[in-house]
Amino acid sequence: MTNDNIILSFQDLDIRFTLRGQVLNAIRSVSLDVYRGESLAIVGESGSGKSVFTKSAMGLLDANGVIAGGHIWYGGRDLTTFTREKEWLTIRGKEIAMVMQDPMTSLNPLKTVGDQILEAVLLHQDLRGEAAKKAAVQALAAVGIDDPERRYKQYPHEFSGGMRQRVVIAAAVACRPKILICDEPTTALDVTIQAQILDLIKALQKKLDLTTIYITHDLGVVANVADRIAVMYAGDIVEVGRCEEVFYDPKHPYTWALLSSLPQLGVKGQDLYSIQGTPPNLFHEVLGDAFAPRNPQALNIDFVERPPFFEVSPTHKARTWLLDPRAPKVEPPEHIRHLRQKGGYPHG
Amino acid sequence: MAEREKLLEVKDLKVTFGSKRHPFTAVDGVSFDIYRGETFGLVGESGSGKTTIGRAIIRVNPVAGGTVTYNGQVISGKVSRAVDRQVIEQIQMIFQDPMASLNERAKVDYIVSEGLYNLHSHLSESERQEKVSRALSAVGLLPEFASRFPHEFSGGQRQRIGIARSLIMDPQFIIADEPISALDVSIRAQVLNLMSKLQKERGLTYLFIAHDLSVVRFISDRIGVIYRGKLMELAESEQLFAHPLHPYTKALLSAIPMPDPVGEREKKLLVYDPACHGYTEQDPPQWAEVEPGHFVWADRRELDKYRKALGQ
Numbered sequence: 156m157t158n159d160n161i162i163l164s165f166q167d168l169d170i171r172f173t174l175r176g177q178v179l180n181a182i183r184s185v186s187l188d189v190y191r192g193e194s195l196a197i198v199g200e201s202g203s204g205k206s207v208f209t210k211s212a213m214g215l216l217d218a219n220g221v222i223a224g225g226h227i228w229y230g231g232r233d234l235t236t237f238t239r240e241k242e243w244l245t246i247r248g249k250e251i252a253m254v255m256q257d258p259m260t261s262l263n264p265l266k267t268v269g270d271q272i273l274e275a276v277l278l279h280q281d282l283r284g285e286a287a288k289k290a291a292v293q294a295l296a297a298v299g300i301d302d303p304e305r306r307y308k309q310y311p312h313e314f315s316g317g318m319r320q321r322v323v324i325a326a327a328v329a330c331r332p333k334i335l336i337c338d339e340p341t342t343a344l345d346v347t348i349q350a351q352i353l354d355l356i357k358a359l360q361k362k363l364d365l366t367t368i369y370i371t372h373d374l375g376v377v378a379n380v381a382d383r384i385a386v387m388y389a390g391d392i393v394e395v396g397r398c399e400e401v402f403y404d405p406k407h408p409y410t411w412a413l414l415s416s417l418p419q420l421g422v423k424g425q426d427l428y429s430i431q432g433t434p435p436n437l438f439h440e441v442l443g444d445a446f447a448p449r450n451p452q453a454l455n456i457d458f459v460e461r462p463p464f465f466e467v468s469p470t471h472k473a474r475t476w477l478l479d480p481r482a483p484k485v486e487p488p489e490h491i492r493h494l495r496q497k498g499g500y501p502h503g
Numbered sequence: 504m505a506e507r508e509k510l511l512e513v514k515d516l517k518v519t520f521g522s523k524r525h526p527f528t529a530v531d532g533v534s535f536d537i538y539r540g541e542t543f544g545l546v547g548e549s550g551s552g553k554t555t556i557g558r559a560i561i562r563v564n565p566v567a568g569g570t571v572t573y574n575g576q577v578i579s580g581k582v583s584r585a586v587d588r589q590v591i592e593q594i595q596m597i598f599q600d601p602m603a604s605l606n607e608r609a610k611v612d613y614i615v616s617e618g619l620y621n622l623h624s625h626l627s628e629s630e631r632q633e634k635v636s637r638a639l640s641a642v643g644l645l646p647e648f649a650s651r652f653p654h655e656f657s658g659g660q661r662q663r664i665g666i667a668r669s670l671i672m673d674p675q676f677i678i679a680d681e682p683i684s685a686l687d688v689s690i691r692a693q694v695l696n697l698m699s700k701l702q703k704e705r706g707l708t709y710l711f712i713a714h715d716l717s718v719v720r721f722i723s724d725r726i727g728v729i730y731r732g733k734l735m736e737l738a739e740s741e742q743l744f745a746h747p748l749h750p751y752t753k754a755l756l757s758a759i760p761m762p763d764p765v766g767e768r769e770k771k772l773l774v775y776d777p778a779c780h781g782y783t784e785q786d787p788p789q790w791a792e793v794e795p796g797h798f799v800w801a802d803r804r805e806l807d808k809y810r811k812a813l814g815q
């Protein structure tokens with residue numbers, strides 16, 4: 156890559172899974188640049204490919220998955236050309252670390268929590284012996300675990316869900332990576348700890364010059380942490396822009412639907428807005444705009460041709476035919492037009 | 504809201520872990536009632552004991568003190584076989600960690616019907632399959648998914664398998680432990696709507712454990728706030744949001760994430776310091792009703808202050 160500001164670049168990435176002879180197109184020709192030092196949030200429906208997309212940059216696709224096309228550029232190298240585990244080990248953990256969606260699966264149940272963090276410290280920080288152990292205890296304290304000395308000697312099952320998640324974050328950060336991918340980093344956490352963890356990640360980001368990629372369903376979290384937002388639907392990025400642009404001036408009908416479903420906008424006793432229908436079956440080829448069948452205002456062309464990215468501003472673009480100059484004027488739903496006022500609760 | 508029937512009564516519940524010599528008290532003196540047909544929300548920080556309470560109700564965690572009464576019958580401690588079976592049949596728990604709670608080697612079909620097998624129900628194979636299909640459709644999954652394995656699903660899809668698995672038992676009371684935190688907002692809305700619908704249709708009662716207060720507010724009739732194993736406050740949802748009394752509740756409300764970037768940046772976090780109360784031996788804190796249906800953990804001095812604040 157020539158552009159110095161881009162730390163990680165996905166180009167026309169295609170990812171497929173083979174499942175009992177059938178092929179599932181999990182990521183469909185997706186391009187995305189990640190800027191050095193930024194905090195990028197990837198949001199989108201469950202199954203839209205957020206985890207798969209980011210895991211591909213760490214060589215963590217399941218055995219039945221392949222990168223079928225495109226490139227992933229990092230540090231002048233195309234990660235998609237990696238064939239051996241040894242090559243991935245130069246990236247994974249060291250350069251790009253990931254806090255997984257499921258804390259239990261990334262912790263070894265047979266090892267104490269302390270030893271698992273110590274491992275990361277020994278491998279990635281220049282510390283040995285007592286100093287390394289001290290750093291590991293501090294890492295636990297830094298993610299808000301009380302009594303870290305005692306907790307250090309405990310096993311994952313003795314921790315609550317949220318505490319396990321914090322351990323995973325502590326272990327990932329102890330590797331001193333350049334990019335930290337947080338896959339649903341705070342879903343298991345209560346709001347106070349969540350706010351603290353987000354502050355913690357933000358502080359670490361500054362201190363260690365981290366680039367962070369958040370994958371989350373929680374648009375409140377996104378509003379808090381993201382410089383930029385990428386919205387994924389059915390294996391494609393349909394909108395990308397600065398945080399304010401996506402919240403206050405969303406363009407893609409899927410983004411509208413996503414914002415409409417927020418429980419904050421719900422009225423007690425009434426159904427929450429929910430998107431009709433189901434996401435497309437990715438075992439079949441997707442024609443046109445993948446969201447069209449669920450979009451009551453879809454245009455004819457939406458069912459036929461994949462929309463290109465239309466630029467809204469130099470930092471904001473969306474893949475929807477609605478932005479074509481020839482398209483009829485369709486306004487976003489009324490109730491999401493005032494998120495600026497509606498979002499907050501009166502406190503206290 | 505006259506004549507409400509108590510479905511579940513939790514009284515002075517205490518749960519400890521660790522050895523007899525070094526016990527760790529995870530839940531301490533917790534009391535609350537859940538009325539038939541309502542949704543009771545339980546919120547509190549990570550590690551405060553929410554899951555432990557749920558697991559104590561379904562008899563997975565033994566209780567060290569206090570009682571749990573369901574439908575007028577004590578279900579905690581030593582109980583008869585019949586009562587144990589009643590608990591298994593009527594109370595279902597949807598678990599927090601969708602990955603860890605699903606048996607990775609079993610197909611969805613088996614996972615969803617496991618409870619039926621455990622109960623040795625007398626269903627024919629086709630009736631069972633029919634039930635599985637219905638449960639999967641109810642949570643928005645295709646019946647064909649029955650022949651797939653859990654690892655072939657996304658996190659959100661796995662959580663829905665967990666919900667289907669409890670629905671198939673036709674329970675009366677569901678303990679939903681962070682049932683939707685792994686789901687994206689759109690499916691979250693579907694699942695919440697689904698839970699409300701099932702509640703209306705089947706008269707279900709929920710204990711809804713979650714950290715997302717905007718969701719808890721939306722779905723719950725009443726909310727209990729727990730901190731380090733003790734209930735701090737309990738009130739009707741809107742009352743709790745409008746007039747939070749305990750400083751921990753206030754801290755919790757101040758931290759709610761808002762889908763508004765500017766608002767988020769301007770947000771003022773309140774931090775709770777448990778030492779701020781200055782409790783004394785002469786005036787120890789207790790669980791008291793400050794106004795009808797509104798309980799708080801406070802000493803007499805604080806109670807006076809809270810009553811004043813409520814304008815009584």
Ligand SMILES: Nc1ncnc2c1ncn2[C@@H]1O[C@H](COP(=O)(O)OP(=O)(O)OP(=O)(O)O)[C@@H](O)[C@H]1O
Pocket residue numbers: 172173174179181199200201202203204205206207208217218219220256437654655656657658659660685687
């Ligand atoms: N090993 C696999 N084999 C087959 N399909 C897979 C595999 N892993 C993922 N998929 C499929 O790829 C798609 C994308 O999955 P992914 O886990 O990236 O979703 P996600 O956006 O992270 O969802 P969630 O928010 O629920 O975690 C889904 O349709 C999923 O079923």
Ligand SMILES: Nc1ncnc2c1ncn2[C@@H]1O[C@H](COP(=O)(O)OP(=O)(O)OP(=O)(O)O)[C@@H](O)[C@H]1O
Pocket residue numbers: 312313314315316317318343344345520521529547548549550551552553554555556599714
């Ligand atoms: N099996 C166990 N052995 C020892 N300690 C345990 C066990 N299960 C839970 N604990 C402890 O009990 C306390 C309460 O845990 P619990 O899982 O109920 O918390 P929680 O409120 O559900 O938290 P979260 O929101 O993070 O899920 C924690 O301190 C935890 O470490």
Ligand SMILES: [Mg+2]
Pocket residue numbers: 205206207256338657658
């Ligand atoms: Mg995922």
Ligand SMILES: [Mg+2]
Pocket residue numbers: 315316553554555599680
């Ligand atoms: Mg829990």
